[in-house]
Amino acid sequence: MSDKLTTNFAGIQSPNPFWLASGPPANCRDQVMRAFDAGWGGAVWKTIGEPIVNVSSRYSSVDWNGLRMMGLNNIELISDRPIEDNFKEIAEVKKLYPKHAVIASLMVESRREAWHDIVRRAEDAGSDGLELNFGCPHGMSERGMGSAVGQVPEYARMITGWVKEVARTPVLVKLTPNVGDIRAIARAAKAGGADGLSAINTLNSITGVDLDTFTPRPDVGGRSSHGGYCGPAVKPIALHMVQQLAGDPDLRLPVSGIGGISGWREAAEFILLGCGTVQVCTAAMHYGYRIVEDMIDGLSNWMDEKGFHTLDDFRGISLDRVHEWKHLDLNYKIVARIDADKCIGCDLCYIACWDGAHQCIHLDGHPAPSEVEAASRSRIAVTPIAKLDAERTKVPSRIPTVDEAECVGCNLCWLVCPVPGCITMEQVDSGKAPESWEQRTRS
């Protein structure tokens, strides 16, 4: 492995930016060692604290159009193993894998002594850093921990402060997205002395209701409880929050990105929006540790293609492309163009434009979708049989056309088109100088 992916995150070194997030894949020594063998650069240990008792079942998911686990929800609590076992195993892993990052995720009751004690033990075991779990939205929060801390800025600042009183290694605070403005908690963590941030933890969720038993999932003997949502579905929410944190001039803390990362593409996106490392849980739960091979390979190849030699070469370069809406150019104009040679005639763009957008895609000679359908239904179709048919009935063209004068450039047709490169959004000259809403309304 080349060292172009090596990472120094708030003082924590790792051979690459791919860390296992605190969760089931990083629950014990053997798992973490197998993960490091597979190529993971670091692991945030499953949250350590006073052992808890879990329920069964614990997970539920959202499938979409036949694809499994677009989103995953869990009601599992922190580690159910004794604290000393976890620390003993961290020490063993660190001895065998000194160059990999092992970060202890911690959660104890909100007492200064309890936090001092667990921090010392974690560091004595050889942890490279600490991640304070202020984010779990289920179960632990009912006991005054996890997101119960992470939703109140004063608590977050206070506990971070307690930890920093004794910590010798970097302290990361893992943030909950279940707040109005994630930056408020992040600023409190910084005030408490945090060295870095991890975001996001899971979102409060109920994934679904069983339509036969009427019990929401996961079903624990006829009852359910809200859980924490993660997986590919949460990536856009995570990216937004990461951008808010990384783009906040008051923060200036390293951010470890978490939320829906399942491949190198998502990893690149999080790094482009300022993340120092990325953490993965659901994808490893779905497919195993082996997914990291393509994450490393793909990111590395993409960097070569783009001419980036280190992660720092592109870290955060997309941040200054994110602006408030009022600064966008109102005179920038794009229109949809359909490549008739690539079009397969599914006409999904047509119906999307008519029912979901601005009625500017057309099929020959028909003013509205109902008339298109009526014409088709009234057409007499017969099974073509060579000996009976002189020639096959000609079916009217199904290639839609765009009225560019009416097209608002919304992208919907391009998004629904199943054929890559068939619809393109192309810039047209609006004949006007750039002007934002703010500029237009200032005068």
Next chain:
Amino acid sequence: MITEQEFAARFSEIHPPLGRREALVEANRCLYCFDAPCSNACPTHIDVPGFIKKIASENTGGSALTILNANILGLSCSRVCPVDVLCEGACVLHRYNQRPIEIGRLQRHAMDHFYGAGRHLPAPPAARPGRVACIGAGPAALACAARLRQAGFSVTIFDKRPLAGGLNTYGVAEYKLSPADSQKEVELVRALGVEFRLGVEIGGEFRIRELEQQFDFLFLAVGLGPAQPLQIPGENLPGVIDALRLIAEYKTHKGARVGRRVVVIGGGNTAIDAATAALRLGAEQVHVLYRRSEAEMPAFQFEYDLAKQEGIRFRWLTQPVALHGKDAVEAVECVRMELGPPDRRGRRQPQAIPGSNFQLECDMVIPSIGQSRLIDFLSQFREIHLAGGCVAVDPATGQTSNPRYFAGGDCVNGGREVVDAVAEGNRAAAAIARRLEEIHG
């Protein structure tokens, strides 16, 4: 003759059903096109993306009703339709270099669910004035009768055979559709309240006048006549049986006696059905003779492929000129053909090559060169014009030159697919219903 067990094994279905999981995966591949080409290609315009989405959402009962709403013979069509040239042939995924959606098998999945769960169609509305007779109980008549009954009118179906269903019961290769499945569809129509009068021969001036008095409108769906004769010497020898008779016989009796070396004459789908049946019934060698070449053969490509896979041998540009034999057929005398200039339809006409005669030994000959037109029978009905031996109708309504008569199916279209007959039955039913409403209000 083969045993019943052997029959069941040899005539088992060629397209196995989709499992539930397979059906879901396949249904989810559907793009859900708007104004979908598959629906447009279907003569009955089944809302294909609609019923597939319902399979994907596990609303399989709703999916079945979406199909039956457009095509009461959704079960048999899912098994016998030449989907390659209809819905699946029109699938946009072809243009995307992907396998088309397996629409036929998905439809079959929904239909099997419907019949397997013992479901019924919604009860038709209360009876209203208006009586219609369907002459013939094949696909066109079943479709027309079901539609009219669902609109509240009274319908009686007459057929001379003991079982309804027409060629669906008596004429479709067993490995595609069994008579039992055909009867399920008949029962569905019967359950709507359609009256069946089976084993009844229609004909004679008196009987026809009687029907005209009893019914407001008559729907002619009598199909085609007996097999066309070869018109060559020796065709009445024992061992010569036409394709449709052979198919009806083996389907009725779960088997039939066939020769060791069989020659089938003709290049259509029925010829292939007969050839593959002969092989399954125990023939050692089956030849198909066709007077034109492979390119002109009217059978669908997938039927031809199936026959080749099964070991049927095709002899192109070969025309039988006589059948020879003492007590039974022993040989076919053939002449080689060559293709001449195209006719007005653009098909090249075969011409015999003088002196090219040769003999093909065999002990069974199955002519399959099409069915005759029922010209004599149809001319009993007053003021019904024929064109080329078929009933002339307005294609949009199925109305004949006698406004009280409508017609559909093979007797109109000259012999097409089940789905075409259903479409014609549907269109006639809609037109008859409009007329009945005008008359009875």
